[in-house]
Amino acid sequence: MLSKKTKYGLKALSNIARKQSDSPVLISDIAEEENISRKFLEIILLQLKNSGFLGSKKGKGGGYYLLKKPEDITVADLIRVLEGPIALLPCVSLNFYEKCDDCKDEKTCSLKAFMIDVRDSTLEILEKRTLADLT
Amino acid sequence: MLSKKTKYGLKALSNIARKQSDSPVLISDIAEEENISRKFLEIILLQLKNSGFLGSKKGKGGGYYLLKKPEDITVADLIRVLEGPIALLPCVSLNFYEKCDDCKDEKTCSLKAFMIDVRDSTLEILEKRTLADLT
DNA sequence: CATTACCCTAGTAATTCAATAGGCTTTATG
């Protein structure tokens, strides 16, 4: 299951993408429209900014805006930034690999091959879909 | 990512399945072979027993054994018992449905349709693979 | 009847989640 942070982040980006306006979108507007705590949303949008998905403008008339076209932002990339690894086990993660400390020998692990299949099948859909697919 | 409980549970079942012996398998043997804390493993195996996947025999010569053939136990069912919902959001879970409290209207949610697609694509693989596929 | 091996209840340290609080800095505009 996704954390609320990820869910809120996706909803917020979808909200901004839907507007397609020239002027930046206010945190407060997103918070109200999507029923998200304003302060919590601040943290999330800041993270999306620091990860290069959003730009911001301070002061009056400021707000957040997309740095790329929605169809150029994959859901996989967003989930990696907001939630972390997509794989079910750290030892089969492409972007966040870590050795399982209980595994005596990774080569003979009974789960690994299967988990790689699951990962690939998940990536198949998450890397094809983009922000533009989130209405 | 799967919790350690789920990972340990799958490894333990795979261990029992691999043995295919008539005599039950000891908790201690599994714990040692798979590098799992013995006490933690007790809890996990008990849960798998209460969920109908394993049977047990007490006393000398006791241990745990499978109640079904490995090829009749889907990974999806195991993950549901050990980990919980497979869907990424509660509102698209088939077995653990819950309304999102931030959603003003589920019908117009920007994420729902997409999350249903992800769920279906995940189930596609998790319901086809069985314990027999976990070496 | 003693040993073996599963069963059951409790507790707990560490981490993560989901915020909340409060002030600071930057910018546009009158």
Added chain:
DNA sequence: CATAAAGCCTATTGAATTACTAGGGTAATG
């Protein structure tokens, strides 16, 4: 230049979850 608007930054916190640990109870076998 003053003021209001709007994002930025730091710190804290309550609740829940995770990953165990401790210690004994109970049933079956030989």
